[in-house]
Amino acid sequence: MSHPPALKVRIGRLIFALALASVVGGCGFQLRGTSPVPEAVQPLMVKCSSRIPDSLCLSLKRQLELGGVQTAAKGDDAYTLNLSDFGQDRRASAITIRAGAAEYMLTQTVNIDLISPDHLPLIADTALSVRESYRYDETNVLAKQREQDELEQRLYDRLAQQILFRLAPLTPSRIDSLREEYQSAQTPETQNASEQ
Numbered sequence: 507m508s509h510p511p512a513l514k515v516r517i518g519r520l521i522f523a524l525a526l527a528s529v530v531g532g533c534g535f536q537l538r539g540t541s542p543v544p545e546a547v548q549p550l551m552v553k554c555s556s557r558i559p560d561s562l563c564l565s566l567k568r569q570l571e572l573g574g575v576q577t578a579a580k581g582d583d584a585y586t587l588n589l590s591d592f593g594q595d596r597r598a599s600a601i602t603i604r605a606g607a608a609e610y611m612l613t614q615t616v617n618i619d620l621i622s623p624d625h626l627p628l629i630a631d632t633a634l635s636v637r638e639s640y641r642y643d644e645t646n647v648l649a650k651q652r653e654q655d656e657l658e659q660r661l662y663d664r665l666a667q668q669i670l671f672r673l674a675p676l677t678p679s680r681i682d683s684l685r686e687e688y689q690s691a692q693t694p695e696t697q698n699a700s701e702q
Contacts, residue, residue, distance in 0.1 A: 542573065543670055546678045547585045547620065547628070549578035555590040561659060562592065562616065566666040573670070583623045587669070591617040591633075594658075599639050612654070613637040614661045618669055620676075626685055628676060636664045 543550065550570065554563035566589070570577055578584035593615045600609035614636055620629035640657050 543570065543575045543673045544676055544678075546681055547673055547676050548576040549582060549584040550575055550673075551578040551580065551582065551584040551586050553586060553588045555588070555592075558589045558592045558616065559662065562614075562662040562665060563589065565659075565662045566669055569663075569666050569670060585623060585628070586621045587673075588619050588621070589616055589669075590619075591615075609639055609641050611637055611639045612657055612661065614658075614665055616665055616669075618672065620673065622681070622685075626681075626688055628681060628684055629672060632672065634665060634668045634672070636661050636668065 552563065552567060552570070595613045597611050598609070599611040615633055617631055617633050618629060619627060619631045622628055638657060638661060640653055
């Protein structure tokens with residue numbers, strides 16, 4: 507029994523697509539913007555201080571979820587990622603002939619730290635920042651506000667990506683070496699204080 511030519515073409519395309527998907531998946535390809543968070547720091551609990559915009563916290567949690575990271579609720583025995591000290595700054599980077607701002611530079615910063623379930627600081631208080639410029643249209647008030655809102659969301663997403671990239675090198679062997687360094691740096695007085 508012979509198959510119609512259109513069916514043969516479809517089957518050929520399907521086989522090609524499956525082969526391509528397995529080759530690309532086998533080489534470790536990942537979508538742009540995703541960062542593998544090692545299993546060594548999972549489950550992971552994210553704590554956002556009151557000064558952190560909800561949009562940044564939600565962006566980080568969404569990216570963790572998309573990356574298949576096991577997250578934890580408060581009280582679980584988990585690694586704790588703390589976000590604090592968010593700041594946003596907008597400065598004129600270009601001026602018009604009439605001395606008005608023609609372009610702005612928007613900068614966002616956030617501090618992070620990562621603590622293990624046994625209270626070992628794996629990432630000390632670290633500041634991360636992103637920035638981007640945008641044109642300012644004096645004649646269209648609604649469009650400029652919408653553009654700034656969209657830019658802020660893009661920067662939140664980029665900050666979340668930077669946070670995930672900071673977690674990526676934390677393999678079990680790296681965590682063990684950090685633990686050894688931390689314990690060797692402890693004096694008897696600091697060990698007693700941390701145990702209380």
